[in-house]
Amino acid sequence: MSTTPATIPGYTxxxxxxARSPLTLEELRQLEQAVLWTPEDEQYLRQAGxxxxxxxxxxxxLWYGFVAAHPHLLRYFTDAQGQPIAEYLAAVRRRFGQWILDTCRRPRDQDWLNYQYEIGLRHHRTKKNQTDHVTNSATPVVPLRYLVAFIAPITIxxxxxxARKGHSPAEVDKMYHAWFKAVTLQVALWCQPYVKDGDY
Structure with a gap:
């Protein structure tokens, strides 16, 4: 990408x-075990980056084209009249691009855990639209069902x-599986703000 993280609006x-995650690092490690995370996945996720x-x-x-082709998904970026908010889409896009690199390259430490919680809050009614100072959004929340469903398109x-850099099919498979596990792990964390106390 042509920008550095420090120049991305809203990237904190x-x-x-x-926000500080209510989960501990020990609980994060347990969640990693639940998605079958291995040291080899660590290696191949970095390679994927x-x-x-x-x-x-x-x-x-590709991802934005997918959202734009489905009005029921695009609506979370539209104003009260149903028109896409171009500035909002552009700002989120820059953070989304950085998220791909963060997924592959950032250590899963306290800062990483905190930012997953922040991402969840920004999809939830707690903080949606606030980061980019959007005051005319038609939607106050992205439904939890779409966070979970999006595991499929952003993985598949x-x-x-x-596969475009000449790696063997076996290496591509390993990068792909590491990416899938990493995305599933993050979405599991993003769900936290949606779940009532005691149930997460």
């Missing part, structure tokens, strides 16, 4: 104003991109 990774780094814009074009569509 590691900053003091990022190297493969995807210069393809970010093409990936975002990545395989072709992972």
């Amino acid at each position: 990774y590691g900053q003091a104003d990022t 190297d493969v995807l780094a210069d393809q970010i814009e093409a990936i975002l074009d 569509t990545l395989r072709d991109f992972l």
Whole structure:
């Protein structure tokens, strides 16, 4: 990407104003075990980051095209009149691109855990629209069902991109499976703000 994280509006990774996750690092490690995470996955997820780094814009074009083709998904970026909010879409896109790299390259430490909680809050009515100062949004929340459902498109569509740098089918499979586990892990964390106390 042509920007650095510091120049991305609303990107608060590691900053003091990022929400602090209620989960402990021990609970995160237990969740990693639940998605079958292995040291090999760590290796191949980093490799996936190297493969995807210069393809970010093409990936975002595909994902944004998918959302734009489905009005029931695009509506979470529209104003009260049902028109897409271009500035909102553009700001989220920049963070979405950085998220791909963060998924592959960031250590899963306290800052990482906190930012997953922050992402969840930004989809939930707690903080949706606030980061980009959107005051005319038609929707106050992204329903939890779409967070979970999006595991499929943002995983399935990545395989072709992972296969474009000449790696063997076995290596592509390993990168793909590591990506799938990493996305599932994050979505599980993003769900937290939606669940009532005692049930998460």
